[in-house]
Amino acid sequence: MDPTFLRLIGLRLLAIPLSLLVVATFAFALVALIPGDPAVQILGQFATPEELDRLRAELGLDRTAAERYVIFIGHLLEGDLGTSFQSRRPVLEEIGRHLPATVELVVLATFGAVAIGLVMGGIGAWYRGRWPDRVASGGITLFQSIPDFLLALLLIFALFFVLRLVPPPVGRLGFGASAPPAVTGMLLVDSLLAGQYATFRRVAAASLLPVLALSVVYSAYIAKISRTTISAALNSDQALYARACGLSEWKVFGYALKQARTPILTYGAILFGSLIGGAAIIETIFAWRGVGEWALKSMLTLDVPAIQGFVIVAGAITLVLYLVLDILVLLLDPRIRLQ
Amino acid sequence: MRLARGALQAPLVLLACLTVLVLATAQWTLPLPYNPIMPGAGPPLRPPSAAHWFGTDRFGFDLFSRTLAAGSRDIPLAISGTLVSALAGVPLGLLAVTRGRAGELLMRGLDAFQAFPLVVLAVAVVALTGNRLENVVLAIAIINVPRFMRLVRAQGLSIREARFIEAAQTYGASWLRILLRHVLPNVYGVVIAQCSLTAAHSIVVIAALSFLGIGISPPAASWGSMIQAGAQNMATGQWWVVLFPGLAVLVTVASLNAIAEAFDRRLAQ
Numbered sequence: 001m002d003p004t005f006l007r008l009i010g011l012r013l014l015a016i017p018l019s020l021l022v023v024a025t026f027a028f029a030l031v032a033l034i035p036g037d038p039a040v041q042i043l044g045q046f047a048t049p050e051e052l053d054r055l056r057a058e059l060g061l062d063r064t065a066a067e068r069y070v071i072f073i074g075h076l077l078e079g080d081l082g083t084s085f086q087s088r089r090p091v092l093e094e095i096g097r098h099l100p101a102t103v104e105l106v107v108l109a110t111f112g113a114v115a116i117g118l119v120m121g122g123i124g125a126w127y128r129g130r131w132p133d134r135v136a137s138g139g140i141t142l143f144q145s146i147p148d149f150l151l152a153l154l155l156i157f158a159l160f161f162v163l164r165l166v167p168p169p170v171g172r173l174g175f176g177a178s179a180p181p182a183v184t185g186m187l188l189v190d191s192l193l194a195g196q197y198a199t200f201r202r203v204a205a206a207s208l209l210p211v212l213a214l215s216v217v218y219s220a221y222i223a224k225i226s227r228t229t230i231s232a233a234l235n236s237d238q239a240l241y242a243r244a245c246g247l248s249e250w251k252v253f254g255y256a257l258k259q260a261r262t263p264i265l266t267y268g269a270i271l272f273g274s275l276i277g278g279a280a281i282i283e284t285i286f287a288w289r290g291v292g293e294w295a296l297k298s299m300l301t302l303d304v305p306a307i308q309g310f311v312i313v314a315g316a317i318t319l320v321l322y323l324v325l326d327i328l329v330l331l332l333d334p335r336i337r338l339q
Numbered sequence: 340m341r342l343a344r345g346a347l348q349a350p351l352v353l354l355a356c357l358t359v360l361v362l363a364t365a366q367w368t369l370p371l372p373y374n375p376i377m378p379g380a381g382p383p384l385r386p387p388s389a390a391h392w393f394g395t396d397r398f399g400f401d402l403f404s405r406t407l408a409a410g411s412r413d414i415p416l417a418i419s420g421t422l423v424s425a426l427a428g429v430p431l432g433l434l435a436v437t438r439g440r441a442g443e444l445l446m447r448g449l450d451a452f453q454a455f456p457l458v459v460l461a462v463a464v465v466a467l468t469g470n471r472l473e474n475v476v477l478a479i480a481i482i483n484v485p486r487f488m489r490l491v492r493a494q495g496l497s498i499r500e501a502r503f504i505e506a507a508q509t510y511g512a513s514w515l516r517i518l519l520r521h522v523l524p525n526v527y528g529v530v531i532a533q534c535s536l537t538a539a540h541s542i543v544v545i546a547a548l549s550f551l552g553i554g555i556s557p558p559a560a561s562w563g564s565m566i567q568a569g570a571q572n573m574a575t576g577q578w579w580v581v582l583f584p585g586l587a588v589l590v591t592v593a594s595l596n597a598i599a600e601a602f603d604r605r606l607a608q
Contacts (some may be wrong), residue, residue, distance in 0.1 A: 022448070033467040041469075145593040147543045149550060150566060150585045157573045157581075168574055277456035281547055285570065295459060296551065299466040307463060314455065 005330060012323050021073075023315030027308040028072050031059070034302070042085070042302045055085075059304065081312065082305030086298070091309035095291060099313075100185030101172070102283065102290035105210060106275040112215025114268050117222025121260070124223070125230035126253065136223070143220040149281045152213035156285075159209060171287040172206045173199070210286045214279060218271055225267065226260045233259040262333050269325040273318040277310070352601040355594035359414065362591055366411035373401035375408035376558040384577050394579040396568055400560075406583050409560040413549075414591065416472065417541035420479025421534050427480060428487025429530060433518050435488060436495035446492065449485040457482045458547050465553050475554035479541045490533050494526045532602035539595035546588050562588050 034041050039055045047055075060068045075082065081091040124136040159165045167174055172187055179187065180194040188207070191200040233239060233256035242252045280292030291310070298306035361368075366375070372392075373380040380391075380401040387394045393402035435442035461478040468474040498504065499522070507517050542562075549555040549563030557564070562584040569580025 030463065030467060033464065035469055141593060141596065142589075145539070145589050145596060147546055147588060147592075149547065150581070150588065153566065153570055153573045153581050154585070157576070157578050160574060161576045274456045277459040280456075280459055280462075281550060284551075292456075292459065296462060299459075299462050300551070300553075302466065307467075311455075311463075314459075318455070 008330065009327060012326055016319055016323065019319050020312075020316060023319075024073060024076055024312055025069075027311040027315075028069055030307060030311065031304055032065075038302075038304070042304070076312070081309035084298070084306045085303045086301055086306070091305050094294065094306065095309060095313050097185070098289060098291040098294045101187070101288055102276060102279065102292055104186045104188055105207070105214070105279055105283070105288060105290060106272055108207065108211045109214035109218070109275060109279065110268055110272045112211055113218040113271060114222055114264060116215055116219035118226050118257075118260070118264070120219065120223035121226030121228075122230060122253075122257070124227035125234060125256070128231050128234075136227075140220050140223045143216055143223075146217060148213050148217040148279075149285060151217055152209060152282055152285050155209050155213055166208050167202065167206050169206075169209065169286045171289070172203050174202060174206070177202065206286070210279075210282050210288065214275065214282060218275075222264055222267055225263045229260040229263055230256045262329055265328060265332070266325060269321055273314075273321045276317055277314050349601055352598055355597045358594045359591060359598075362407070362410035362587065363414035363418075364411060365407035369407060371404040371407060373404045375401070375404040375560050378558065380404070384572070384580075386577075387579055393583040394577075396565075396580045397572070398568075400558075402565070402580065402583055405560045405565060406562070406587050409562045409565060409584060410587060410591070412559065413542060413545050413562055416475060417479070417538050417545055420476045420541045420545075421483070421538045423476055423480040424483035424537060425487055425530060425534055428484040429491050429523075429526070431484065432488040432491025433495060433522060433526075435492045436499060436522065437514055437518065442492060446489060449488065458544060461544055461548060462551060462553060465548060470554060470556070472554060475545060475548060478548070478554075479544060482544065483537050483541070486537065487530070487533060490529055491526050494529055495522050498522055498525050528602065528606045532599045532606065535595050535599035535602065539592045539599070542588060542592050542595070 031038060037052075038059060039052045039061065040047070043051055043055060056062055060071060063071075079092065081095075083089065084091050084094055087094060120136045120139060124133045124140075127133045127136075156169055160168055173179060177199065180190040180196050180199055183190050183193050187203045188200065191197075191203055230253075234252065239252050239256060242255060243249075277292045277295055279290065280296040282288070283290040283293035284296065291313075295307070295310040295314075297303075298310065365371070378398040378400055381395045381399050383395060383397050383399045385391060385395045391401050391403065393406060396402060396405075435445055461475075461482060464478040464481055465474045468477065504517060504521055507521055512520075545554070545561070546563035546566065549561035550567045552564065552567070555561045555564050565584035566581050566588075569577065569584075572578075572580045
């Protein structure tokens with residue numbers, strides 16, 4: 001390991017606690033957005049004075065903002081994200097229960113988006129200016145313009161109602177089926193570990209539509225950057241030299257593909273991070289019971305500790321993700337290390 | 340202005356502008372066959388017919404009238420959100436050009452913010468501030484101000500090194516004058532292109548919000564709430580409830596994207 005590399009990573013590691021503090025402060029400040037008396041807003045107009053007083057005490061509204069902030073950060077350092085108003089359970093436990101399902105969805109969707117994007121971008125670059133390129137570009141424009149939830153509903157009509165290829169969108173297991181024993185919390189993995197192949201097939205079939213909807217919509221950007229990078233690489237001097245050496249056009253294309261890996265990796269990581277909450281509507285449509293759906297429900301019911309907990313956990317995941325991304329990019333692309 | 344005329348010359352772009360304009364004003368300019376907020380305009384859940392061109396939903400709303408009326412709500416809302424974002428983001432971005440290190444630090448902070456799921460952020464803002472239209476505009480602005488700032492700053496930084504800025508400095512122009520007279524005119528083009536992109540994205544965000552029942556009070560129509568109202572019907576085969584408002588979103592977003600791309604192409608020339 002060369003020292004510049006280690007120094008860069010060290011700097012990034014040092015920045016993480018600071019960034020987390022910013023995220024936590026942002027989460028804390030969210031409550032300040034609620035106009036008027038938050039207790040009245042949360043409980044509604046028909047709450048009794050005792051209920052209001054109890055909630056005010058729970059929110060700490062009887063203290064000054066500075067005191068509340070110190071207490072909030074203190075609890076956070078102990079790993080305590082508070083208790084959800086709705087379920088009366090620790091927020092951390094709730095997130096732990098909902099996160100694995102979302103991770104499954106997001107991992108599959110990210111890989112799907114990269115696969116579809118690479119194929120479309122590759123076609124565009126290979127046939128640049130000819131009709132397959134124009135068809136691919138038209139597809140990219142369409143994917144870019146369609147909201148993911150609209151595509152999901154259209155897919156439900158086409159693949160469930162008309163073709164009956166997938167199970168109805170009533171949850172991952174369907175009615176009456178029991179979940180495999182929880183090991184990782186991810187149904188696809190757990191059902192395989194338990195050897196319940198019928199359950200695995202059911203869960204996989206139920207995953208098809210949400211994964212497809214997210215992959216297609218978010219492949220648009222990957223398709224665009226891979227078309228640009230690959231076609232630039234195909235027209236570069238290296239490619240000319242490779243052809244002059246007698247390499248087949250397929251080999252040349254393989255080398256060109258390599259140039260697209262850094263931008264694709266970068267966008268893939270950004271996509272992964274933003275889908276942790278960003279897939280919320282898709283999760284709601286398919287009754288996925290993921291963390292996005294849970295966060296959305298918390299927001300609509302003004303479940304303050306849950307909202308804050310989600311912001312902090314999503315922020316922490318994003319920060320770790322970007323650190324891993326930076327390390328990978330540094331390892332893959334020596335040019336950046338030399339700067 | 341020459342830029343605008345050039346971009347408009349392409350017939351496809353003209354068509355895109357017209358589409359957006361018609362959809363944005365249909366409620367006031369076109370004679371709607373039925374009252375868009377009156378349930379029971381026809382029998383419930385009927386497919387498209389001569390009487391109801393887009394069919395009816397389960398409350399008997401006439402979907403054609405409702406789709407057009409929804410556009411007159413969603414598009415102006417998206418455009419106001421975009422204008423607020425630009426009006427706040429452009430000056431802030433220009434300021435970040437003059438303040439070197441502070442600007443750098445600010446942009447770093449905004450980068451982290453950009454990674455947060457934006458639709459969820461918009462939901463949080465509107466849910467916490469109250470279910471009102473101006474809060475939807477606020478949510479759109481919070482999402483998009485950083486984008487305008489980053490764009491204007493990047494553009495401004497590249498112009499800052501130009502000869503004519505140096506010339507202006509030699510005859511003693513103040514930094515405010517340099518920003519307004521020399522930098523600002525050079526970022527107009529990218530700002531207009533970005534406005535069109537932001538409006539397209541805002542249409543999607545507003546649709547997502549009203550899909551979740553946020554920022555909309557029934558029976559007022561919005562494309563997102565119409566899609567939501569038909570979501571259950573997709574599994575039972577009544578495709579028209581979702582399809583027509585969905586197509587309206589698609590056409591509007593594609594038109595706005597096409598306008599942005601036309602501007603970008605002109606700028607690249």
